[in-house]
Amino acid sequence: MSCSNPQLIEIDGSVLEGGGQILRMSVTLSALCGIAIKILKIRAGRSKPGLAAQHLKGLQLVRDMSGGRLRGAEIGSTEVEFVPGNIKGGEYYADTQTAGSISLLLQVALPCALFADSKVVLQLKGGTNAEMAPQIDFTTEVFRPNMEKFGGASFDLDLHKRGYFPRGGGHVTVDVEPIKSLKGVNMTVAGKPKCIHGWSYVAGTLHVQMSSQTADGAKQTFRDSLRGVNVNIESYKETTDIAAHNASGIVLVCETTEGCIIGGAGLGKRGIKAQAVGSSAAKDIVDAVSVGACVDSYTQDQLIILMALAEGVSSIRVGEITMHTKTAIYITEKLTKVKFIITEEQSTNIISCTGLGLINKNVK
Structure with a gap:
């Protein structure tokens, strides 16, 4: 199934979470689905509205990967237009030049890399362990195994140097082999805690x-x-x-x-x-386990785009629906034909959708 739309779609960057997540989700789905987009009112409610260095580098990274055209891409800009091309394999470089999160750079680039025409190598620099973003170790040890449940999609990450606030300076290399498609998941039975490590x-x-x-x-x-x-x-x-x-x-x-x-x-x-x-940190796990959630509150929103791109039905049991998850669903529904259903069950919610079944025609 295709999700292409020849018309430029306008997106209000101030709604719901109102920050960088809207940019990341929008540009990633734009590149994957061949949709031209215009994002308005970027981070309008923030103390410093408009694009920060981290957001700009993420947009430029996807532009480079897809051979697309990006307008309005400068620090402080509150409006950008992006017209994607075709996602190509190769080596790509992004440096926030701050402690801006490497994990968030990976969030915007990884789905694109999975559907590239050949292997992608990402050289990413910035903060590896930063506030308001997943630590790089969380990305590899929590997000990655959850992503792998969608039919084997994965990545290899080599950490060269850690970067912390305020100086940054971290550096990782990420290798991504493209896949043909993602498969729907059924993650609705939590089970009981077996072991904890960290x-x-x-x-x-x-x-x-x-x-x-x-x-x-x-x-x-x-x-x-x-x-x-x-x-x-x-x-x-x-x-x-x-x-x-x-x-x-x-x-x-x-x-x-x-x-x-x-x-x-x-x-x-x-x-x-x-x-x-x-x-x-332990309470984050206790809270999820105590209600019978299958993922924690920091992972749930990161799985929305995978559910939308996958073949077939996906269902994931979570605790309270976070604002980031609501934002991810809003942007996904706006840019694709996917519709999400949220079913309340006692202290949990089951998020379900029938995915696009996006196919990478470059992979046999």
Whole structure:
């Protein structure tokens, strides 16, 4: 099935989440579906409206991958037009030149890379562990295994250097082999927590004891709420060749008896105790598990585009529908023929749709 539309479609960049997610979803679906778009009122409700460096680099990355035309692409711009071409394999480079999130650059580029005409290599620079975005470890350890359930789509990531706020400087290489299509998923039975593992880290001049304190906070929360579940959290200090600047954080992964992968994460902040950071990250998992969700609140919105592109019906049980998920559904329905149905069941919601069944004709 095709989702092409020869007419330029206007998108209000101020609705719902009102930020970078609208840009990422819009330009990615534009490139995949051959839809020309015009995004207006970009980040209109933010303290600094318009495109920031991170958003601009994401738009330019998809433009390069698809050989498209991009107008209005400059810092502070509140209006852009994008006319996509054909997604090509090759090596592509994007550098936020700030601590702007590498994971968000990958979010905009990865679906396009999966439907390229040959292998894609992404050289991405910026922040690997940044606020208001998935940590790169969350992307590889939580998002990736959930993505792989859609028929084997995956990626390899090589981390060369970590980048933290405010300096950035992180660098990863991502290799993506194109696929023929994505397959619908049925992720509606959560099962029970089987095991939990994770990583608690510090870098720069911070003492390694802080990583242990962060891990202890997570472990205590799990002992209080998920008794009897095996928890293994590695505490360590990054080497200076990988991470030269100060930072701390934690990434946690819960695997259930039904194969669900549920994550939690947190970054250290000045004035917040390390134990509290670990406890908050653990609570992300506890909250999802306690209601019977099959994915955590940070992963649910990232799966919407995969559901829309896949062949057949997809159904995923989540907890509360987040604003990012509502935004992802809104943009997807606006740019494609896919319609989502949300069914409430006690403390959970089942998100369902019949996908486009997008086919990559370059893959046999």
